Amino acid sequence: MFEDRIYIIAEAGVNHNGDLGLAKRLIDAGKTAGVDCVKFQTWVTEELITLDAPKAAYQVANDGEGSQFEMLKKLELSYADFRELKAYSEAKGIHFLSTPDEQKSLDFLVDELGISLIKVGSGEINNLLYLKQIGQKKKPVILSTGMCNLADVERAYSTLKDNGAPEIAILHCTSEYPAPLESVNLKAMDTLATVFQTTVGYSDHTDGISISIAAAARGARIIEKHFTLDKSMDGPDHIASLDPIELKAMVDGIRAVELALGDGIKRIQPMELETKKVVGKGIYAKHTIAEGTLITEDLLVGKRPIVDLGMEQYELILGQKARTTIEKGSPIGLNDIVFES
Numbered sequence: 001m002f003e004d005r006i007y008i009i010a011e012a013g014v015n016h017n018g019d020l021g022l023a024k025r026l027i028d029a030g031k032t033a034g035v036d037c038v039k040f041q042t043w044v045t046e047e048l049i050t051l052d053a054p055k056a057a058y059q060v061a062n063d064g065e066g067s068q069f070e071m072l073k074k075l076e077l078s079y080a081d082f083r084e085l086k087a088y089s090e091a092k093g094i095h096f097l098s099t100p101d102e103q104k105s106l107d108f109l110v111d112e113l114g115i116s117l118i119k120v121g122s123g124e125i126n127n128l129l130y131l132k133q134i135g136q137k138k139k140p141v142i143l144s145t146g147m148c149n150l151a152d153v154e155r156a157y158s159t160l161k162d163n164g165a166p167e168i169a170i171l172h173c174t175s176e177y178p179a180p181l182e183s184v185n186l187k188a189m190d191t192l193a194t195v196f197q198t199t200v201g202y203s204d205h206t207d208g209i210s211i212s213i214a215a216a217a218r219g220a221r222i223i224e225k226h227f228t229l230d231k232s233m234d235g236p237d238h239i240a241s242l243d244p245i246e247l248k249a250m251v252d253g254i255r256a257v258e259l260a261l262g263d264g265i266k267r268i269q270p271m272e273l274e275t276k277k278v279v280g281k282g283i284y285a286k287h288t289i290a291e292g293t294l295i296t297e298d299l300l301v302g303k304r305p306i307v308d309l310g311m312e313q314y315e316l317i318l319g320q321k322a323r324t325t326i327e328k329g330s331p332i333g334l335n336d337i338v339f340e341s
Contacts, residue, residue: 002199002221006258008251009097009119009224011203014075017235023077024088025229030119031094033247038094039119039224040238042109043101045073059236060252069237077121079108086113090267103133116323122146122175122203125156135163142222143168143202147176150191159195169199169222172215177240186211186218193219205240209250217261218255223254282306282331283314288327294319295337308333 010030016023025041030038053068077085083100089096099119100106109115118134122144134141141160145153153170160168170192174183184206193200201222202215212223226241242250269275281302289299295317302311308331309316321338 002201006216006220006254007037007201007222007227008254009037009039009222010037010247011039011224011226011241013039013041013226013237014072015226015228015233015235015237015241016040016075016077017233018077020073020077020081020084022229023081023085026227027085027089027092027094029227029229029244029247031092033227033244034251035247036095037097038089040082040098041101041121042079042098042105043072043076044104045069045076047102047104048072055236075235079112082113083107086115100134103130104250106130106134106137110139115138117142120144120160122148122173125152128155128159131156131159132163135160138158138164138166138168140199141165141169142171144171144173144224146173146203146205147193150195153192154195166289167198168196169201170196171201171203171224173220174205177205177237178207181206181211184211186215189215189218189220207240209242209246209253212250213253213257216257223250224316276306278305280304280306281311283309283311283317285326285328285330285332288328289322291322291325293322295322300332303329306332 010033012023012026016026027038049069051067051069051071055066055068055071059068059071086096094122097115097119098109099121100109101121116139118137118139118141120131120134120257124130125145125148143156143160157168157170172186172189172192176183186202189200189202199221201220201224201225202212204212204215205226212225216223226237227247228238228241228243231241231243233237282305284301284303286299286301289295297318300314317332317337320340323336323338326332326336
C-alpha cells in the first residue's frame, strides 16, 4: 500500500465549520498545495456521542464552553453534502476521503459513496465491535494510533485483520493539539514497521511542518496534517492547523525529501564523475624515480588530479620497475611501468 510515493493527506476534518462552501474551498486549497487527498470526518451526532459528553481541554480552549454534542452538531455536514464533496473532489482530480465516526456513516461512505479506503481515527482503537464492522467491509484501512501503547495497536490491528481488512497501514500519532515535541517519539514508527511488517506513516499534530518532513525522511509512507483556510476562524481545530501557504511548503519539503532518499544503493552519481577526476587523487612520483627502479610506497604520493592511475590502484605498481626516469611530481601511468611476472 502506498509504495509509489509518500501519500499526503490534508486533514480538513471539521475546519469547514459545517459550511459546504467552505469545505469546497478546502478541497481547492489542498489541490493547489499539491496534496494527494483532502480528508473530512463523517458522523451523525446522535449516533456518535451522548448529550452531556464534555469537551476535551483543547476543545474548550479553542471553541469555548459547552458540550461536545453541541459543538459537533454545529459542525456536522449532511450525507448529501458528502455526496457533493466526493463529486467535487473527483472533478478537481484529488482523492476524496472521510473518516466514518460511527457505523451508520461507515455504511454510507463504503456502501453508497464507494470509498476505496477507510481511515480509522485514534478514538476507535478500543472500539473492537466497530473495528470488526470496519474489517468486514474488506477495504484497505489506515489506522491512526494516538493514545495507544503497542498492545493496544496489536489488538486493533488483529481485530481488523481477522475480520477481513486486506491491508492495514498504521499511522503513529500523539493525540494532543498541538503535540509537544517531546511527545512525538518518531522512532515509534520503526517499532510499528518492525512488529507489523506493514506500511507506516505519521499523523502530525505538532506546530509547523518540520516534524512531518522529518517523518518522511525517517520512512513514513503516509503523512496526515490538519489544515485550514484561516487559523483565526472559530472552531476547535483551526489554531493547530496549517494555513494554505504552510501546507504548500510542507508538501514541497516532503517531495524534496522523497526525491533525496533515493534507492539506498551506494553508487557514484553520473554528475560526480568529472568532479572525481579533478578532486580524486592520482598516483604521482614523490621523488625522481630512475629508470629500472623498483617502485616502493615511499616513492609515491597522491595528488590531484587523476591523470591515469588513481591512488586506489597504487598496489598494482608496487614491486614493478620504472620503464624510464619519472621526474618528481609527474603523474605515473601504466606506460611508465614494466610489469614483470
